Amino acid sequence: MAHLIKRGSAEARAFGRRERDRDARRAASLDTADTPRKARARDNADFVTEALPYEGGRKPRFAPVTFSEEGGVRYLHFGTEWVQGAMRLRQPDKIELEYAQQMMAWLLFLDPPKTVAQLGLGTGALTKFSHRYLPKTQTVAVELNPAVVVAARSMFGLPYDDKRLHVVEADAWEYVNDAAHHGTVSALQIDLYDATARGPVLDSTAFYRACRASLAELGVVTVNLFGDHPSFRRNMKHLAEAFDNRVVALPEIHDGNRIAIAFSGPALSFDWTALARRARWIERTFKLPATSWVEGLKAVHPGVAFTI
Numbered sequence: 001m002a003h004l005i006k007r008g009s010a011e012a013r014a015f016g017r018r019e020r021d022r023d024a025r026r027a028a029s030l031d032t033a034d035t036p037r038k039a040r041a042r043d044n045a046d047f048v049t050e051a052l053p054y055e056g057g058r059k060p061r062f063a064p065v066t067f068s069e070e071g072g073v074r075y076l077h078f079g080t081e082w083v084q085g086a087m088r089l090r091q092p093d094k095i096e097l098e099y100a101q102q103m104m105a106w107l108l109f110l111d112p113p114k115t116v117a118q119l120g121l122g123t124g125a126l127t128k129f130s131h132r133y134l135p136k137t138q139t140v141a142v143e144l145n146p147a148v149v150v151a152a153r154s155m156f157g158l159p160y161d162d163k164r165l166h167v168v169e170a171d172a173w174e175y176v177n178d179a180a181h182h183g184t185v186s187a188l189q190i191d192l193y194d195a196t197a198r199g200p201v202l203d204s205t206a207f208y209r210a211c212r213a214s215l216a217e218l219g220v221v222t223v224n225l226f227g228d229h230p231s232f233r234r235n236m237k238h239l240a241e242a243f244d245n246r247v248v249a250l251p252e253i254h255d256g257n258r259i260a261i262a263f264s265g266p267a268l269s270f271d272w273t274a275l276a277r278r279a280r281w282i283e284r285t286f287k288l289p290a291t292s293w294v295e296g297l298k299a300v301h302p303g304v305a306f307t308i
Helices: 010-030 036-050 098-102 125-133 146-155 172-177 205-214 230-242 272-286 290-300
Strands: 066-070 073-077 085-088 115-119 138-143 165-169 185-190 215-226 247-249 257-264 269-271 305-307
Touching: 073 146, 085 125, 098 215, 098 257, 115 125, 115 172, 125 138, 125 165, 125 272, 138 146, 146 165, 172 205, 185 205, 205 215, 205 230, 205 257, 215 230, 230 247, 230 257, 247 290, 269 272, 272 290, 272 305
Parallel strands: 115 138, 115 185, 138 165, 185 215
Antiparallel strands: 066 073, 073 085, 215 257, 247 257, 269 305
């Protein structure tokens, strides 16, 4: 039976740090020779910066970050029964959930690239995996909720930043729309769900076009979707519009997830035998069930070759 873990509040630690940083900034401003009017203006500027609107014109409201354990697996929740990520305690760097394993399907088409990025951190399963098993790759994770970052590090073993790992506390919408990030990522993994888990919180054509702009000349995006949900068709439509119909979704797995794969760059064509050989290499090298990914692609994209 799953049970909630007694722990210190990740939210308290995360937002306590934010409050301390803000207080320090304000104290520093008062130590300067600013006039009272200038000091008030600086305080107001801090408030406006912290209240920048999220998509939809409102400040984001975060659900509580909670955890449970069952059968040697620790789970992340956002205050509901919906699982937002998992880690097997005896194998903390293994990708535990099947849908998260499928998010690595870009390895069928790309060699380990210069940069891989995740939008939505969760437990950090993908981030930890890339950091450990892709030693020549820069791994970037973008997460809006600072409490999730604290939880990933304190409860799920996410390493602190180093020269190959960068966790960015930012809005994914703003990150992909920042021109400084355009053309920088070869593999982009998108898993953006809130507490209700009713579908990605960012799913517009404009968002997916910005994701495409973030890709290098040859790039692949994987997106976690729910197959049996109205949001699936909407996301597939918007992905198709953003990626010129170069998108395919793996079959639904037992948890209801479907992983969409979108491609940018030159047209690709792979013989199924070559993809099967590539899958075996992935299984030997990374211990991921890549043969099942190829079988899934055959089921949804029949033909003598995988051409997209």
